[in-house]
Amino acid sequence: MSMTRVQNFSLSLDGFATGEGLRLEEPFGHAGHRLHEWMVATRAGGEMFGREGGTRGVDDAFVRLFDVGVGAEIMGAGKFGPPGWQDDPAWRGWWGPNPPFHTPVFVLTHRPRASVEMEGGTTFHFVDRPPAEALDLAREAADGHDVRIGGGPTTVRAFLAAGLVDHLHAVVVPIVLGRGVRLWDGLEGLEQQYDVEAVTSPGGVVHLTFSRAA
Amino acid sequence: MSMTRVQNFSLSLDGFATGEGLRLEEPFGHAGHRLHEWMVATRAGGEMFGREGGTRGVDDAFVRLFDVGVGAEIMGAGKFGPPGWQDDPAWRGWWGPNPPFHTPVFVLTHRPRASVEMEGGTTFHFVDRPPAEALDLAREAADGHDVRIGGGPTTVRAFLAAGLVDHLHAVVVPIVLGRGVRLWDGLEGLEQQYDVEAVTSPGGVVHLTFSRAA
Numbered sequence: 001m002s003m004t005r006v007q008n009f010s011l012s013l014d015g016f017a018t019g020e021g022l023r024l025e026e027p028f029g030h031a032g033h034r035l036h037e038w039m040v041a042t043r044a045g046g047e048m049f050g051r052e053g054g055t056r057g058v059d060d061a062f063v064r065l066f067d068v069g070v071g072a073e074i075m076g077a078g079k080f081g082p083p084g085w086q087d088d089p090a091w092r093g094w095w096g097p098n099p100p101f102h103t104p105v106f107v108l109t110h111r112p113r114a115s116v117e118m119e120g121g122t123t124f125h126f127v128d129r130p131p132a133e134a135l136d137l138a139r140e141a142a143d144g145h146d147v148r149i150g151g152g153p154t155t156v157r158a159f160l161a162a163g164l165v166d167h168l169h170a171v172v173v174p175i176v177l178g179r180g181v182r183l184w185d186g187l188e189g190l191e192q193q194y195d196v197e198a199v200t201s202p203g204g205v206v207h208l209t210f211s212r213a214a
Numbered sequence: 215m216s217m218t219r220v221q222n223f224s225l226s227l228d229g230f231a232t233g234e235g236l237r238l239e240e241p242f243g244h245a246g247h248r249l250h251e252w253m254v255a256t257r258a259g260g261e262m263f264g265r266e267g268g269t270r271g272v273d274d275a276f277v278r279l280f281d282v283g284v285g286a287e288i289m290g291a292g293k294f295g296p297p298g299w300q301d302d303p304a305w306r307g308w309w310g311p312n313p314p315f316h317t318p319v320f321v322l323t324h325r326p327r328a329s330v331e332m333e334g335g336t337t338f339h340f341v342d343r344p345p346a347e348a349l350d351l352a353r354e355a356a357d358g359h360d361v362r363i364g365g366g367p368t369t370v371r372a373f374l375a376a377g378l379v380d381h382l383h384a385v386v387v388p389i390v391l392g393r394g395v396r397l398w399d400g401l402e403g404l405e406q407q408y409d410v411e412a413v414t415s416p417g418g419v420v421h422l423t424f425s426r427a428a
Contacts, residue, residue: 013229013386013398013405013422014229014396014398014399014401015227015228015229172227172386172412172420174405174410174412174422175403175405176398176401176402176403176404176405177402178398178400178401178402178403179402182228184227184228184390184392185228186392187228187390187392188390188391188392188393189389189390189392190390191227191388191389191390196388196418197418198386198388198414198418198419198420199414200412200413200414200420204410204412205412206386206412206414206420208227208388
């Protein structure tokens with residue numbers, strides 16, 4: 001059955017999934033690359049940047065699951081571009097002409113625009129819908145495959161709060177970020193709906209999986 | 215050399231080390247026992263409650279380090295008793311006639327009272343001192359042994375912020391507590407002063423050790 005999944009969602013020890021001061025030059029604000037270094041160090045992560053080598057263990061396994069079985073993504077406006085991207089009609093995301101999604105991507109925004117077809121199978125659709133309705137659209141587009149909730153934290157939190165996430169893979173990076181946007185706020189007791197596993201990696205992070213309890 | 219240590223300090227995923235609504239019947243408020251079940255499940259934890267059996271793995275190893283090499287503890291007023299204990303001259307802590315410390319314990323309070331000698335080697339001293347001065351007192355009392363910063367979160371945070379902690383053992387319990395008192399607030403970049411390790415246990419928690427970088 002088709003699932004709604006969050007994959008490789010990195011957090012600091014204090015629960016921040018992005019820093020403060022997001023802008024074009026710093027997509028994660030003062031967090032810089034620190035939340036995602038573990039990912040870049042893997043072989044799969046390296047391939048994304050055209051680099052050979054990298055680790056092949058548990059970090060790599062999780063990174064590789066990013067697109068396995070996924071037929072559509074939903075992301076928040078804050079992930080699609082820096083603050084103010086809505087005023088730039090030419091903005092097509094951070095990811096260049098061939099984004100790493102290769103599926104329909106539904107961008108949640110209060111200012112929808114025409115869909116944009118990119119190279120490699122990614123099409124950005126812009127929709128002003130609440131989580132459950134956006135998920136219906138994405139499920140239809142995913143054609144029996146899973147839907148990934150891609151972030152940022154505000155969007156993931158909204159889908160978790162609405163009980164719409166079947167599988168959450170969060171990665172705790174042992175740094176204290178201090179400021180930014182937190183994932184866990186307003187989700188008291190979330191673990192009660194899930195089977196939770198935690199495993200550390202030699203890369204120094206903690207992989208948490210929340211799987212919807214049967 | 216004598217160290218300042220935090221041992222077995224439990225946190226929720228969202229960073230709360232205690233819940234909301236602390237009172238005599240609920241020392242950790244709405245968190246109940248959830249932050250400390252991992253500890254009670256160990257053999258060492260069981261012994262504290264006069265129960266036989268329990269796990270003997272990594273959780274137990276950490277629990278057993280609680281008093282190894284420790285010559286004094288410092289705790290905040292919020293750990294010593296429920297809100298208002300200062301108005302009760304007969305209050306002698308939560309722990310009965312023979313508290314589990316067996317050393318001098320310095321209770322930080324703006325309303326000091328006379329020291330209280332308990333059974334088993336614990337003496338409570340009540341001092342109105344900032345962290346560094348309280349630590350000087352405790353170090354002298356510890357006579358070459360380590361000083362444990364016993365909590366609660368506000369006190370541990372104050373000692374961390376002042377750069378006075380050599381070793382922090384924090385235990386992340388995979389629950390979302392939602393409210394209470396957080397440990398990590400105001401500690402941005404803390405990890406830069408420490409070597410950090412994370413290890414998960416079959417008991418389902420994550421042991422984090424922050425050891426002062428050489």
